[in-house]
Amino acid sequence: MYEIVLTLHSWLRWIVLLLGILVIFGNYKGWKASLPYEGMNKKLNTYFMASLHTQLLLGLILYCGVSPMMHKIFSDFGASMHDKEMRFWSVEHIMGMVIGIAIAQIGSIKSKRQATDELKYKTAFIWFTVAFILILLMIPFGIWNVERPFFRM
Numbered sequence: 001m002y003e004i005v006l007t008l009h010s011w012l013r014w015i016v017l018l019l020g021i022l023v024i025f026g027n028y029k030g031w032k033a034s035l036p037y038e039g040m041n042k043k044l045n046t047y048f049m050a051s052l053h054t055q056l057l058l059g060l061i062l063y064c065g066v067s068p069m070m071h072k073i074f075s076d077f078g079a080s081m082h083d084k085e086m087r088f089w090s091v092e093h094i095m096g097m098v099i100g101i102a103i104a105q106i107g108s109i110k111s112k113r114q115a116t117d118e119l120k121y122k123t124a125f126i127w128f129t130v131a132f133i134l135i136l137l138m139i140p141f142g143i144w145n146v147e148r149p150f151f152r153m
């Protein structure tokens with residue numbers, strides 16, 4: 001169970017990142033070219049949000065139940081705060097990702113409520129870009145935080 005959830009969570013990161021790049025460019029183009037808010041750009045925004053919701057669910061399953069590493073952290077939370085890697089997993093990754101997903105969710109709701117198509121694109125572009133940067137920073141790429149495999153087999 002653990003291996004399956006971790007592997008799915010690991011691979012889904014690439015879908016999140018790909019969709020993130022596509023929605024940032026799509027919404028920017030829609031805004032600047034005054035395109036109608038419909039078709040592929042609108043669908044991609046929905047797919048991006050769906051990928052984030054799935055990642056949140058998988059992350060919560062790992063965090064709250066199936067990850068042996070999290071069990072170890074929770075057995076002595078205070079001590080894990082002194083370890084850089086343990087602190088990343090128990091606080092930084094979760095907080096950063098939940099905030100990032102919340103920002104994308106707020107942006108998605110606000111965008112839909114805008115009066116014009118141009119404003120829908122502009123709102124989605126701004127909020128999704130901020131969410132994307134935060135999510136990117138919190139992925140364990142081993143460059144600015146802890147290292148995990150790029151492609152887990």
Ligand code: HEM
Pocket residue numbers: 006009010012013016052055056058059060062063067068069070089093094097098135139140148149152
């Ligand atoms: C867009 C959001 C997220 C992305 C892109 C993401 C990405 C990742 C990646 C790439 C890993 C390393 C996987 C591996 O070792 O191969 C990981 C691990 C982990 N993530 Fe996330 N994550 C996200 C959201 C979350 C959330 C919201 C939570 C918790 C509520 C969470 C909890 C965890 C935990 C606990 C681990 C470590 C599991 C273990 O090693 O036992 N993640 N995440």
